[in-house]
Amino acid sequence: MKSVSSAKSFGGTQAVYSHASTSCNCEMKFAVFTPPEDLHGTGPYPALFWLSGLTCTEENFITKAGAHRVAAELGLVIVAPDTSPRGEDIPEDPEGAYDFGLGAGFYLDASEHPWATNYNMYSYVTRELPALLEKELPIDMSCIGIAGHSMGGHGALTIHLKNPGLFKTCSAFSPIVAPSEVPWGRKAFTNYLGPDEAAWAQYDATKLVTGSKSDADILIDQGTADQFLTEQLRPELFAEACRLSGQSLTLRMQDGYDHSYYFIATFIEDHLRWHHERLSRE
Amino acid sequence: MKSVSSAKSFGGTQAVYSHASTSCNCEMKFAVFTPPEDLHGTGPYPALFWLSGLTCTEENFITKAGAHRVAAELGLVIVAPDTSPRGEDIPEDPEGAYDFGLGAGFYLDASEHPWATNYNMYSYVTRELPALLEKELPIDMSCIGIAGHSMGGHGALTIHLKNPGLFKTCSAFSPIVAPSEVPWGRKAFTNYLGPDEAAWAQYDATKLVTGSKSDADILIDQGTADQFLTEQLRPELFAEACRLSGQSLTLRMQDGYDHSYYFIATFIEDHLRWHHERLSRE
Numbered sequence: 008m009k010s011v012s013s014a015k016s017f018g019g020t021q022a023v024y025s026h027a028s029t030s031c032n033c034e035m036k037f038a039v040f041t042p043p044e045d046l047h048g049t050g051p052y053p054a055l056f057w058l059s060g061l062t063c064t065e066e067n068f069i070t071k072a073g074a075h076r077v078a079a080e081l082g083l084v085i086v087a088p089d090t091s092p093r094g095e096d097i098p099e100d101p102e103g104a105y106d107f108g109l110g111a112g113f114y115l116d117a118s119e120h121p122w123a124t125n126y127n128m129y130s131y132v133t134r135e136l137p138a139l140l141e142k143e144l145p146i147d148m149s150c151i152g153i154a155g156h157s158m159g160g161h162g163a164l165t166i167h168l169k170n171p172g173l174f175k176t177c178s179a180f181s182p183i184v185a186p187s188e189v190p191w192g193r194k195a196f197t198n199y200l201g202p203d204e205a206a207w208a209q210y211d212a213t214k215l216v217t218g219s220k221s222d223a224d225i226l227i228d229q230g231t232a233d234q235f236l237t238e239q240l241r242p243e244l245f246a247e248a249c250r251l252s253g254q255s256l257t258l259r260m261q262d263g264y265d266h267s268y269y270f271i272a273t274f275i276e277d278h279l280r281w282h283h284e285r286l287s288r289e
Numbered sequence: 290m291k292s293v294s295s296a297k298s299f300g301g302t303q304a305v306y307s308h309a310s311t312s313c314n315c316e317m318k319f320a321v322f323t324p325p326e327d328l329h330g331t332g333p334y335p336a337l338f339w340l341s342g343l344t345c346t347e348e349n350f351i352t353k354a355g356a357h358r359v360a361a362e363l364g365l366v367i368v369a370p371d372t373s374p375r376g377e378d379i380p381e382d383p384e385g386a387y388d389f390g391l392g393a394g395f396y397l398d399a400s401e402h403p404w405a406t407n408y409n410m411y412s413y414v415t416r417e418l419p420a421l422l423e424k425e426l427p428i429d430m431s432c433i434g435i436a437g438h439s440m441g442g443h444g445a446l447t448i449h450l451k452n453p454g455l456f457k458t459c460s461a462f463s464p465i466v467a468p469s470e471v472p473w474g475r476k477a478f479t480n481y482l483g484p485d486e487a488a489w490a491q492y493d494a495t496k497l498v499t500g501s502k503s504d505a506d507i508l509i510d511q512g513t514a515d516q517f518l519t520e521q522l523r524p525e526l527f528a529e530a531c532r533l534s535g536q537s538l539t540l541r542m543q544d545g546y547d548h549s550y551y552f553i554a555t556f557i558e559d560h561l562r563w564h565h566e567r568l569s570r571e
Contacts, residue, residue, distance in 0.1 A: 014546075014547050014551045014552075015512075015514065015545045015546050015547065015551065015552070016554065016555055017554070017555045018555075021551055070352070070353050070550065071352050071353060073355035073358070073554065075551070075555075076355070076554075230297075232297065264296075264297050265297065268352065269296045269297065269298035269303055270296075270297070270298075272298065272299070272357065272358075273297075273298055273299045273300075273357075273358075
């Protein structure tokens with residue numbers, strides 16, 4: 008694990024590290040905010056994994072979400088991985104589209120050629136990165152939550168539902184909740200997982216929640232002015248599946264907010280407090 | 290004035306506009322945050338002009354500083370212009386350097402060819418933009434402050450000192466305070482203003498404060514781990530000039546902070562409250 012950068016922020020430290028990933032077969036970067044030691048000691052601290060959306064890297068959340076102030080106050084680590092494998096040898100969308108390939112790993116393990124060699128963000132986020140962090144950083148691995156935005160909201164929901172014992176709390180902004188039903192998800196899953204839709208269900212939050220609801224209360228914030236709301240996001244599909252399965256869900260439709268980081272910045276404090284309060288009960 | 294974008298943020302609105310600038314002879318963009326009407330009515334509101342640093346556009350501050358939360362609470366408009374003229378016909382640094390030309394207007398009116406046609410950010414910020422805003426937006430032009438970062442801190446200090454009746458309050462993060470003495474400033478001034486250093490004094494805060502101190506108390510935050518501190522910034526030169534001239538200055542050396550937006554985000558709340566409190570007394 009190599010240090011890429013480090014800066015003081017709200018008394019804590021915002022660092023970026025890189026390491027050779029065995030899941031993704033390339034060098035991967037991730038960002039970590041650690042809270043001020045003079046307020047919270049040297050840890051181990053509870054942590055929130057943040058999964059970003061299409062086109063993002065490990066940088067977007069840490070520079071745009073305004074999360075440091077409250078994370079510093081609460082004593083919460085924030086871990087923000089990249090959204091896909093990266094590098095010259097990594098296959099990408101043949102037309103350079105923003106919604107597939109680089110910046111669009113969809114937090115799954117690909118089964119299809121040529122993607123399966125590198126596009127294994129599910130294993131990366133759920134196994135490789137937690138193991139690395141446990142070894143290298145002052146994180147209490149029994150107190151981790153997960154959250155994300157858009158494609159990263161899809162990642163947070165599916166990863167929580169499949170690993171409720173590891174990622175104990177879950178929230179999302181503007182998530183893709185039913186990738187099997189929407190253009191972004193269908194394109195990505197067809198390429199990464201092949202045309203057999205039966206293989207898609209393991210990475211579809213709306214399908215997963217039917218069979219694997221968690222004991223956690225899931226929080227979703229969704230802006231009503233989001234340009235992707237009706238075609239790509241469709242939170243009502245997840246809400247209905249939660250209702251049928253008995254999954255506890257708090258879905259807040261936020262009037263007039265769009266898909267941008269301004270929306271995330273406005274409500275990130277609520278999410279950080281939501282996770283911290285629930286993780287503190289563990 | 291054309292709308293480029295608009296997004297809800299903390300109950301207010303973050304908009305970007307463009308317009309044909311007569312000062313810069315090109316289309317210019319600027320960003321405006323207006324606070325929530327349900328909390329603060331429809332204005333006119335007090336406003337803070339924010340001037341960004343080298344390489345920045347009107348976007349950096351509004352996406353990275355985390356200023357909306359407190360501006361929304363206080364009922365403060367934030368106006369963030371671009372840092373230079375832009376466009377295909379605008380002359381730029383022949384080697385594409387980051388510290389001169391595009392993204393590096395230094396908030397002055399150039400006198401030298403080929404810069405004088407477009408590089409007139411001083412007139413733009415002090416005359417053209419205020420006149421446009423007064424006509425188009427709910428801003429109380431008798432309650433404006435100015436702040437900035439690095440090159441924009443230089444802009445804020447010089448513009449305040451030359452226009453204390455228009456920009457009544459002033460603060461800066463990591464400002465260039467003595468451009469005539471440091472490499473960034475000497476390069477820019479030699480090109481924009483010519484080799485005669487006598488012409489530089491009108492845009493040098495340390496020289497200006499000797500002759501034109503303001504009644505305002507100026508706030509400067511400077512990180513001690515700033516990589517540009519000793520070569521480019523040198524706040525001690527301004528502090529000494531303020532001491533000699535009787536200019537009130539609060540210079541805070543912030544332990545361990547660097548030159549980045551993490552530093553700005555950490556202390557922007559202090560600056561917004563500083564300006565708002567003083568503007569509210571007017």
